[in-house]
Amino acid sequence: MSTSRRRKIEEEFIEAKNNWDLEKLYVDLASAKGKALTPVEKKFLRGLLCGFSPAEIASKVYKTRSSSTVRVYLSNGLYKYIEEMLSRQAPDFIKVKNWSRVTQLLEKAGYKKVWLQIESGTLNTTFSKTKAQEIANNKSTPMQDWGEAVDTSIFYGRKKELTQVEKWILQEKVRLVVLLGMGGIGKTTFSVRLAELLKDNFDFIVWRSLRFAASPEVIFEQILEVISPESFTKGQSISRSISQLVSCLRSTRSLIILDHVDSILYSNSNIEVQEYTEVLSAKTSAIANSNINVNNLNVPSIQYLPGYEAFGELIQRLGESQHQSCLLLTSREKPQEIAALEGNTLPVRSLKLTGLNQLQTKEILELKGFATVNLEESQQIMQRYAGNPLFIKLAATAIHELFAGKIDEFLQQETVVFGGIRSCLDEQFNRLSVVEKQIMYLLAINGDFDLKKLQKNLMLRVSQRLTLEAVELLQRRSLLETDESSFSLTPVLKEYLIEKLIEENLKFSRDEAGSLLFAHTIFEKQLKNHLKVSRLNTEL
Ligand SMILES: Nc1ncnc2c1ncn2[C@@H]1O[C@H](COP(=O)(O)OP(=O)(O)OP(=O)(O)O)[C@@H](O)[C@H]1O
Ligand SMILES: [Mg+2]
Incomplete structure (x- = not known):
């Protein structure tokens, strides 16, 4: 193997050395194996220690979606040496059942660079x-x-x-x-x-x-x-x-x-979610007749x-x-x-903390195994997910799994919020009070608003104080983007809320006479069109 090729291999996944005592690991594993680890074995080990799966290693190193070569290499070599090494250190035989166990086992055996390791709740x-x-x-x-x-x-x-x-x-x-x-x-x-x-x-x-x-x-x-x-x-x-x-x-x-x-x-809301759904689904007249006393609404703290x-x-x-x-x-x-x-x-x-920029988005995508990410693609992903690194990573996984790694195909389809991204947003949305939810929906449909305009457009007639408190709370929950005196939502939140509105409306339509289903179709179409235009504007 040429010196430059060897050096290139040695540099791959080198970040592992920040957190792991690599030198000691190489020595101990060599002793378990009976001879020194090969550069490729060391590289795979570092990849695992950086948290990559065999599929991600294959994709990063060999630009291939097939991970079978890496898996076989690991099972026939590295896993066996790790088992042998750990079994020499502890009386029990330890089996490496899959790649994700490697870091846990090696951390437990003391190869991670930490000074003290005390498990929460089980202090020794x-x-x-x-x-x-x-x-x-x-x-x-x-x-x-x-x-x-x-x-x-x-x-x-x-x-x-x-x-x-x-x-x-x-x-x-x-x-x-x-x-x-x-x-x-x-x-x-x-x-x-x-x-x-x-x-x-x-x-x-x-x-x-x-x-x-x-x-x-x-x-x-x-x-x-x-x-x-x-x-x-x-x-x-x-x-x-x-x-x-x-x-x-x-x-x-x-x-x-x-x-x-x-x-x-937590924030204690004095109105049940179900009551809120009724308010949302009902027409304006029904709101007036609903038994919710809007004057009693409180914005929780x-x-x-x-x-x-x-x-x-x-x-x-x-x-x-x-x-x-x-x-x-x-x-x-x-x-x-x-x-x-x-x-x-x-x-x-x-x-x-706000989102990462286009360059950092590109770096995350490359890290997730996309060899050639062009500027426009990374820009669009960054905008859709407001530079949220978790969402970018989840989207990257979905692109690999559902779109055969084709970013452009993923960008062409309309769904932005799914799986883990949706659960993460659900967690935050479910904590909101009625007034906060209304404000979020309004912002999703209408774009920017200042306080006065917000107050005027809220479906529930609530006092200025309540609107003010709700906006302040939404800001404290990191959900609003503020620009001088106007408020807006990030594209990913907008998409999430529109999807939610469509679902809530469908629920309502199902409970009503059949003709309303038609109304739902129009409603959905209008909202989706609206979303498309808004997305286009952001991208432009
Ligand atoms: N600057 C960064 N560069 C690369 N990846 C990052 C960066 N910041 C975060 N990530 C990745 O994004 C994901 C989410 O990060 P993290 O868990 O720190 O978010 P969080 O704000 O703490 O989320 P939560 O509110 O759910 O706790 C992780 O996988 C993390 O590795
Ligand atoms: Mg966190």
Whole structure:
């Protein structure tokens, strides 16, 4: 093999070395195999460690959709060496059943570059205390606990935002930062990347996900176990834990990251979804006769789920009091306290993450195995999905699976929102109150609106105060695009809402006399035409 070809192979999937102890892995696997791994075996291993499936490796490396060669190569070689290597280290025989197990098994065996690994909710006190003490004794090593932090070896763009937040935290000593944005926009990934960037500036770093709504007791205990193991007593009261945390964050320089705070937030709407559907489906006269007292409508506020209020208290205290640490939150919705505490010159700030640009969209598509993505295609995908990296990835998978990898064919058809993209948007839409939903539908059909126009066009006659509160809430939920005083929606949200309107109308038509089905067809056609024109305008 020529030197340049060998070098090219060695560079493929090299990002794996950021998070994995590759050298040790190569040595241990060579010992299990009985001789050194070949460059191709090393390349496939790195590909798996970057999170790619055999199909994605095949598509990226060999530009082919068939993954059978890679699969056979892996099963007959690498998987066997991994099994042998792990079985030598543990008494049980470990079987690599499929590619997705490889990273888990190797991480468990300690080949991933993390300092401490404590599973949420299953804290092993002895282990973490001993380890904590050991690292704390070595003053030059910052103590870091990344919990279940995601791998960020593939990360595009966001330089401006990273520099901005870095400046807030290091130079302006901001003590509470909230990263906001729609589902899939990249908050979690950004938070991990930021922590990696800042890690040398802190004595302690703790990253925790609230995705599965771990209780405040568990999370506070885990943080204290890392930053002050000697002061923590098991079973102590939650208020004592909060006070201890605040005091520890004063005496040490720590970075605490709580991801997915929206999982412990909710907004209480005083009207049932079913009632709302009735309002939506009914004609204006029926609304007037409906038994919904619109004057009683309330726009809910964003609150903590019962049992999770202690998080709010901690956030409030860390935002208000003097300390040398930083609490970084990621959330789809802005918690109540932040709105009150934040300001451009205050030590509490929030940053709304927006979509990636065309170039970064192109990079994601290439990463997903599209060898030649032209500028126009990546531009259109970026626009349709408002640069949402999760949606772009999901669309890329669908293009491979349903359109034989042909981006132009995917772009020609009309459906933009499907599968995982729809579930992600459903999660956010289902949390809205009646008035918020109405505003969203209005914006989907009419494009931009200012407050006055919104108020005039709402089907439900609600007070100006309610409209104002609802718009403010939608902004806090990262669902509105704001341009000076007017509001609009991203194309993907627009498409989602129009689809929903069509479905809701069909439901209504089915319940009514047959003639209304005809009305539904017209309704659907009109909305779809409208969507086409609006899409064309955006693309132009
Ligand atoms: N800058 C980036 N470059 C490349 N990929 C990215 C980037 N940011 C995020 N991604 C990818 O997009 C997907 C969604 O990212 P992430 O989970 O961080 O979103 P999120 O905003 O935290 O979503 P949620 O609100 O659902 O928690 C992930 O697969 C991630 O790897
Ligand atoms: Mg997230």
